Amino acid sequence: xxxxxxxxxxxxxxxxxxxxxxxxxxxxxxxxxxxxxxxxxxxxxxxxxxxxxxxxxxxxxxxxxxxxxxxxxxxxxxxxxxxxxxxxxxxxxxxxxxxxxxxxxxxxxxxxxxxxxxxxxxxxxxxxxxxxxxxxxxxxxxxxxxxxxxxxxxxxxxxxxxxxxxxxxxxxxxxxxxxxxxxxxxxxxxxxxxxxxxxxxxxxxxxxxxxxxxxxxxxxxxxxxxxxxxxxxxxxxxxxxxxxx
Amino acid sequence: xxxxxxxxxxxxxxxxxxxxxxxxxxxxxxxxxxxxxxxxxxxxxxxxxxxxxxxxxxxxxxxxxxxxxxxxxxxxxxxxxxxxxxxxxxxxxxxxxxxxxxxxxxxxxxxxxxxxxxxxxxxxxxxxxxxxxxxxxxxxxxxxxxxxxxxxxxxxxxxxxx
Numbered sequence: 483x484x485x486x487x488x489x490x491x492x493x494x495x496x497x498x499x500x501x502x503x504x505x506x507x508x509x510x511x512x513x514x515x516x517x518x519x520x521x522x523x524x525x526x527x528x529x530x531x532x533x534x535x536x537x538x539x540x541x542x543x544x545x546x547x548x549x550x551x552x553x554x555x556x557x558x559x560x561x562x563x564x565x566x567x568x569x570x571x572x573x574x575x576x577x578x579x580x581x582x583x584x585x586x587x588x589x590x591x592x593x594x595x596x597x598x599x600x601x602x603x604x605x606x607x608x609x610x611x612x613x614x615x616x617x618x619x620x621x622x623x624x625x626x627x628x629x630x631x632x633x634x635x636x637x638x639x640x641x642x643x644x645x646x647x648x649x650x651x652x653x654x655x656x657x658x659x660x661x662x663x664x665x666x667x668x669x670x671x672x673x674x675x676x677x678x679x680x681x682x683x684x685x686x687x688x689x690x691x692x693x694x695x696x697x698x699x700x701x702x703x704x705x706x707x708x709x710x711x712x713x714x715x716x717x718x719x720x721x722x723x724x725x726x727x
Numbered sequence: 728x729x730x731x732x733x734x735x736x737x738x739x740x741x742x743x744x745x746x747x748x749x750x751x752x753x754x755x756x757x758x759x760x761x762x763x764x765x766x767x768x769x770x771x772x773x774x775x776x777x778x779x780x781x782x783x784x785x786x787x788x789x790x791x792x793x794x795x796x797x798x799x800x801x802x803x804x805x806x807x808x809x810x811x812x813x814x815x816x817x818x819x820x821x822x823x824x825x826x827x828x829x830x831x832x833x834x835x836x837x838x839x840x841x842x843x844x845x846x847x848x849x850x851x852x853x854x855x856x857x858x859x860x861x862x863x864x865x866x867x868x869x870x871x872x873x874x875x876x877x878x879x880x881x882x883x884x885x886x887x888x889x
Contacts (some may be wrong), residue, residue, distance in 0.1 A: 623780065624782060625784050638768075639765055643780070
């Protein structure tokens with residue numbers, strides 16, 4: 483066992499475990515976004531930053547990727563840590579203002595304004611879907627492309643990847659997609675289950691047979707259906723023979 | 728160089744089909760074929776037993792690779808700080824106007840690819856334009872035409888004026 487100090491408590495942890503795991507074991511709350519128990523740690527969202535070291539040598543590290551060390555001094559809720567988290571939330575909120583997960587985090591941390599131009603990307607590049615696809619689904623159908631401000635998550639050549647089994651895992655785990663399902667769309671979108679599977683939640687709104695097994699939980703079907711006749715048209719157009727029940 | 732193209736499997740064999748040589752393989756394909764075609768990327772992914780998306784991740788990460796065919800001539804316009812203050816953007820605009828393309832694109836006849844670059848390390852002669860490795864310092868809007876003439880002869884059908 484490794485003994486170190488966290489928030490002035492002496493704590494113990496198994497060698498090889500991370501600061502985050504130890505903190506959660508002791509009931510200390512550290513917010514995370516790109517972390518998931520079933521997936522490898524990535525350290526991308528920087529929400530889980532904690533301060534380690536003392537005095538002038540204190541620095542911020544991501545607790546989900548930092549393995550515990552003997553004699554480590556960790557502080558999980560200093561002013562500096564909160565300032566860093568607030569900034570990350572603000573930045574991510576500018577990327578995906580519609581995300582409920584992010585809005586909840588913002589209210590929790592008192593982020594009341596976003597000083598950056600909203601981008602409405604609906605993606606914060608947390609990489610959860612990429613890891614979900616590669617590690618849990620063993621498909622490796624989606625991944626990061628490009629670099630810097632052009633970085634995005636996509637399928638190869640932006641077309642449907644034969645590796646993709648339409649499991650929906652990527653959408654399930656996504657913290658930023660506001661609308662879990664956006665109806666049948668172009669070839670460039672990731673899921674498009676509505677186009678390939680029948681029945682779809684759009685087609686048969688009345689008796690919800692959502693392929694994602696959370697029957698209308700997301701509420702998308704309802705919204706899409708009542709939003710405008712435009713969507714109904716696209717649906718009808720994409721399904722050559724609208725089924726009549 | 729472009730007389731005899733090595734095909735993709737030959738290039739992969741040259742690098743012993745090793746994953747660690749991915750960048751080298753892609754560089755060779757880029758040099759031989761002038762771009763990375765979707766087919767060649769698929770062949771590479773299969774040969775190295777890598778997911779295609781990982782190969783694409785590398786191919787789209789580096790500026791050295793291009794997924795669209797590059798022109799015969801590459802025209803780099805420096806957008807570094809020194810060149811910027813000396814009018815680099817105006818020179819780029821002139822290139823864009825004359826070639827009717829934006830940075831990163833290739834002319835329709837596949838002759839010239841226009842690209843920007845952050846700094847070439849010769850700020851003293853800025854603004855700098857580099858065509859096929861040949862440096863043209865102290866570039867002005869007037870000299871853009873002369874620089875282009877040396878490499879680029881638009882076919883009569885392409886030019887709208889004539």
